[in-house]
Amino acid sequence: MNRARLLVFNSALPVLDYRVPEGMAIEYGSVVVAPLGPRQVLGVVWEAERLPGTDVPDAKLRPLHEVMPVPPLPAPLRRLIEWTADYYCAPMAAVARMALGSSAALRGGGTMTEYRLTGLEPKRLTPQRAAAMDALDGEQATIRELAERASVSEGVLRGMVGAGLLEPVVVDLDRPYPRARADFAQPELSDDQTAAADRFVAAVAKGGFAPFLLDGVTGSGKTECYFEAVAEALRLGQQVLVLLPEIALTENFLRRFEARFGVPPVLWHSSLKSTERRRAWRAIVRGEAQVVVGARSALFMPYARLGLIVVDEAHEVSFKQDDGVRYNARDVAVMRAKFEKVPVILASATPALESMQLAEAGVYEKIDLPARFGGATMPDIQIVDLRTEQPERGHWLAPRLVKELKARLERGEQSLLFLNRRGYAPLTLCRNCGHRFQCPNCTAWLVEHRLSRRLACHHCGYETPPPEACPECHTADCLVACGPGVERIADEVREILPEARIALVTSDTLNSPAKINAFVEAAENGMIDVIVGTQLVTKGYHFPELTLVGVVDADLGLEGGDLRAGERTYQQIAQVAGRAGRGEKPGEVLIQTRHPEAAVIEALASGDRDSFYAAEAEARRDAMAPPFGRWAAIIISSEDEAEAREAARTIGGSRPDLPDVLVLGPAAAPLSLLRGRYRYRLLINARRSAELQDVIRAWLDPLRFSHGVRVAVDIDPYSFV
Numbered sequence: 001m002n003r004a005r006l007l008v009f010n011s012a013l014p015v016l017d018y019r020v021p022e023g024m025a026i027e028y029g030s031v032v033v034a035p036l037g038p039r040q041v042l043g044v045v046w047e048a049e050r051l052p053g054t055d056v057p058d059a060k061l062r063p064l065h066e067v068m069p070v071p072p073l074p075a076p077l078r079r080l081i082e083w084t085a086d087y088y089c090a091p092m093a094a095v096a097r098m099a100l101g102s103s104a105a106l107r108g109g110g111t112m113t114e115y116r117l118t119g120l121e122p123k124r125l126t127p128q129r130a131a132a133m134d135a136l137d138g139e140q141a142t143i144r145e146l147a148e149r150a151s152v153s154e155g156v157l158r159g160m161v162g163a164g165l166l167e168p169v170v171v172d173l174d175r176p177y178p179r180a181r182a183d184f185a186q187p188e189l190s191d192d193q194t195a196a197a198d199r200f201v202a203a204v205a206k207g208g209f210a211p212f213l214l215d216g217v218t219g220s221g222k223t224e225c226y227f228e229a230v231a232e233a234l235r236l237g238q239q240v241l242v243l244l245p246e247i248a249l250t251e252n253f254l255r256r257f258e259a260r261f262g263v264p265p266v267l268w269h270s271s272l273k274s275t276e277r278r279r280a281w282r283a284i285v286r287g288e289a290q291v292v293v294g295a296r297s298a299l300f301m302p303y304a305r306l307g308l309i310v311v312d313e314a315h316e317v318s319f320k321q322d323d324g325v326r327y328n329a330r331d332v333a334v335m336r337a338k339f340e341k342v343p344v345i346l347a348s349a350t351p352a353l354e355s356m357q358l359a360e361a362g363v364y365e366k367i368d369l370p371a372r373f374g375g376a377t378m379p380d381i382q383i384v385d386l387r388t389e390q391p392e393r394g395h396w397l398a399p400r401l402v403k404e405l406k407a408r409l410e411r412g413e414q415s416l417l418f419l420n421r422r423g424y425a426p427l428t429l430c431r432n433c434g435h436r437f438q439c440p441n442c443t444a445w446l447v448e449h450r451l452s453r454r455l456a457c458h459h460c461g462y463e464t465p466p467p468e469a470c471p472e473c474h475t476a477d478c479l480v481a482c483g484p485g486v487e488r489i490a491d492e493v494r495e496i497l498p499e500a501r502i503a504l505v506t507s508d509t510l511n512s513p514a515k516i517n518a519f520v521e522a523a524e525n526g527m528i529d530v531i532v533g534t535q536l537v538t539k540g541y542h543f544p545e546l547t548l549v550g551v552v553d554a555d556l557g558l559e560g561g562d563l564r565a566g567e568r569t570y571q572q573i574a575q576v577a578g579r580a581g582r583g584e585k586p587g588e589v590l591i592q593t594r595h596p597e598a599a600v601i602e603a604l605a606s607g608d609r610d611s612f613y614a615a616e617a618e619a620r621r622d623a624m625a626p627p628f629g630r631w632a633a634i635i636i637s638s639e640d641e642a643e644a645r646e647a648a649r650t651i652g653g654s655r656p657d658l659p660d661v662l663v664l665g666p667a668a669a670p671l672s673l674l675r676g677r678y679r680y681r682l683l684i685n686a687r688r689s690a691e692l693q694d695v696i697r698a699w700l701d702p703l704r705f706s707h708g709v710r711v712a713v714d715i716d717p718y719s720f721v
Helices: 075-087 092-097 103-107 127-135 143-150 154-162 191-206 222-235 247-261 274-285 296-300 329-340 353-360 399-411 486-496 513-524 565-577 599-606 609-623 641-653 692-700
Strands: 003-008 016-019 031-036 039-046 111-117 166-172 210-216 239-243 266-268 291-294 306-312 343-348 365-369 380-385 414-418 427-430 447-449 454-456 479-482 502-505 530-533 546-551 588-593 629-638 661-674 677-687 710-715
Touching: 003 031, 003 092, 016 031, 075 092, 075 296, 075 329, 103 274, 111 274, 127 143, 127 154, 143 154, 154 166, 191 210, 191 222, 191 343, 191 365, 210 222, 210 329, 210 353, 222 239, 222 247, 222 306, 222 343, 222 365, 239 296, 239 329, 247 291, 247 513, 266 274, 291 296, 296 329, 306 329, 329 343, 353 609, 380 599, 399 414, 399 486, 399 546, 399 588, 414 565, 486 502, 486 530, 502 513, 546 565, 565 588, 565 599, 565 609, 588 599, 599 609, 629 641, 629 661, 629 692, 641 661, 641 677, 677 692, 692 710
Parallel strands: 210 343, 210 365, 239 291, 239 306, 266 291, 306 343, 380 588, 414 530, 414 546, 502 530, 546 588
Antiparallel strands: 003 016, 003 039, 031 039, 111 166, 427 479, 447 454, 629 677, 629 710, 661 677
16 A cells, blocks of 8 residues: 555544555554644544545655554444444544544553552641642542642642652553453343343354344343353453443442452543543553443444443433534444444333334344342332322422331331432522522523532533622522422431431532442442432442332423433333332332323333333324434524524525425524523424435535534434423
């Protein structure tokens, strides 16, 4: 190969051709450094016939500088990058960049210096150093990473190094991971589990693309089933990828994995330190990372010997990325398995309707686990109609739920209260003039977080302390919290059960693996009586003494811009209900609602999931919604409202006139201001027969907008806010 076509990791740059110097060995997928004007760029050598560009005469080609000392991106991964870019209307460079999870790892291993506390306790400390020492207990990382975690400047930490409060530690970047053992601890499986596990093991042993939908009720032991497939892949010397929707789930998963295979898996997620990312990425590309457990970004890693993909909690909306490349990791995982020619297992107690339809069509092989493991029974679900069973004034828990909470506490059993709303209250206003506290960057109310004494925007991260007086009328001590968040529910539980030990479980309180692990241990050891939490507690946890689940506001999920609101509400409440009665004691679930006649609430009460899915499918069919039709969204944004509105009108005015494509909008987005940008949206509803991506590209590509306008395409959107 004497010339090379590069896909460079910059979406603003075109395809570039270069000369391969004599003696330089490259192949398709090689990661190389090339000159571009006075600077250098990183790129991947691509097949010229698959990457159209302008041919440059050989005499004008500049030579490549060097080939990075890492294995080339394999052909199946390159095909996945092409497919993802095409399907989601995204730049190929942006997709390919996800495969290089750690650009620092391209230069090889070696060592790096990290720092940790020495344990020295000086008599006098500045407030910043004292705060840093509290925040960094048990932490080890680079100065920059420690500064971020402690919320202090790097200068403060360097001063602590000089004072002997922090010490350097040399870290080997390529130290090997301990080896997992397929037969470390053989589990006892039920007959249903054995049948499912045998089918997965056979698929791994045979090889080839084989998509499975593992549909098992909560507590049925789905993890143990696919662990047997993982064990078979280990025996064959293959790598395994397990995708989890939340980093918060990894701690619980790690405990179960280590108990089964003797060592923890290799982790990949956004919270890893830079040294951990480099070590993991290099182990993945060399084939030394046996089992990788991670968030959706782990899907694009360049595995050397991938033999199995598992998507746990495959219904979760967290698998859908809502910025950058707007892809759904569940669907891309199936495509990666197809390109790699390996089995893929989608595991869920409440599968997505799209997955159920593919199983009914025979595209996926459906494996059922209809009963809980070990003879445990499904919980009894009852509806609390808040129109007739009203909570006391100023309270949010109905009398029946309060009565059951007291009964569980007396029996030494655990209870869980679920409300998917962080903070103390979703709205704060002035009782004197009615002023509402709104985010300056977003069309959203500020949420009061009483524990941390702040008003916060959950969309952009803006925070401000609660003022002493109303900024509008200047009246002091006049702020009123409206509506409940989990902090307010926890306060109510403290009022009615003053002796109860309460755990508040949200992304604010469990914001590190250590805190998650401490919570799980406390709950398992009976050190917690009542858990009050958001969606973090809806899945993955197994507490044998938890016998009561109370859903505080079942109607909350039916509000807002979720295009799959009914299905999403069913999944979320069914998952949290599944935390009850997983041990020997029976469980009970009380669902508070003001709409007991809603189809989703009736389905939850009756336990008739199949009827709910059938009704939801029929409604989707009538609306030509997925999986029977196609959805796509076009989002236009700018810091200038008039500019955004004009761009939206231009796009709307040039909409295609096609019989199988309906375009709605443009209209201001429900969140019309987000992170300082004004937003307009269009929703596209198309028949399955429509070449939707081609239609969108032909529509948008000729249009030109001012520099401040961003136009994003969201294929298969989940939210319309």
